[in-house]
Amino acid sequence: MNKPYVLGIDIGGTNTVFGIVDARGTVIASGSIKTKKHEKFADYIDELYQEATKLLVAHDAVGKVAGIGVGAPNANYYTGNIEDAANLQWKGNLPLGAMLEERFGVPVAVTNDANAAAIGEMTYGAARGMKDFIMITLGTGVGSGVVCGGNLIYGCDGLAGELGHVIARRGGRPCGCGRRGCLETYCSATGVVRSALEFLDAQPDISSTMRSIPSDELTSKDVYDAAKAGDEIALNVFKFTGRILGEMLADFAAFTSPEAFILFGGLAKSGKLLMDPLRESFENNLLSFQKGKIKILASELKEADAAVLGASALGWEAKSILNK
Secondary structure (H helix, E strand, O other): OOOEEEEEEOOOOEEEEEEEEOOOEEEEEEEEEEEOOOOHHHHHHHHHHHHHHHHHOOOOOOOOOOEEEEEOEEEOOOOOEEOOOOOOOOOEEEOHHHHHHHHHHHOEEEEEEEHHHHHHHHHHHOOOOOOEEEEEEOOOHHHEEEEOEEEEEEOOOOOOOOOOHOEEEOOOEEOOOEEEOHHHHOHHHHHHHHHHHHHHHHOOOOHHHHHHHOOOOOOOHHOOOOOOOHHHHHHHHHHHHHHHEEEHHHHHHHHHOEEEEEEEEEHHHHHHHHHHHHHHHHHHHHHHOOOOEEEEEEEOHHHHHHHHHHHHHHHHHHHHHHHH
């Protein structure tokens, strides 16, 4: 029986999005669940299976799925496992691929969530035609997918490309990965909130609309809204964030010499608030022969679609990937 669809799944630190995708890259339908809802990983897999199955039933796609592709934090391309992801509540090695294959009865291929986004961008978005670029995802954490010569870089163990855990400030903020000062602790959505709280504490005499929000309820969107309204502290948070991200992208450019950086995720939608200080810092810190040559672009795909489409591309190849 011809199977015209694959299921693409993007597991984020906050939400998990899944979609039915056809061979032309059209997302037929999508759904989502909360990633942090369950204490046990098996219970999470059960809910994911149940909700995805409902979607398949509703769109007459039961028995028509050729494979499943999954993008997840710290997902190992070679083993199909999630390995000690800093932004997930479950620790240790989680047999994600094997558990999904058992539930759905079709081949499953797994990769890092940012790698999946990079595949989606290379196939359908701003990186079409590029063979050397770096995808940076700015969400709950900071992810990255490094493409060189048209191929994703996986490394010897399947876990290469963790640029979010390159040290931005030695001895800086503690990170969920166990290190201190990781880029993720400064330039993710949660990093923006941490910066805002630090700035508010350090400048008690400067008025800010953010002071009316309890510290444990402040979100990156609150910081963005305050900055858009001209809030001085919020504006400085974005300048600080952009400066650090620009410095680090310049460092990354030194060892891969990409044609472009593609920024994806909620924080990447901040427009000039983030991009202006980012681009200035980036150019100021580039090697002289790279100045003016490397583009910084925003993703051209819908926020959910890039990772889902990228993961779905793995779904078509799942059987051959797992047999390597």
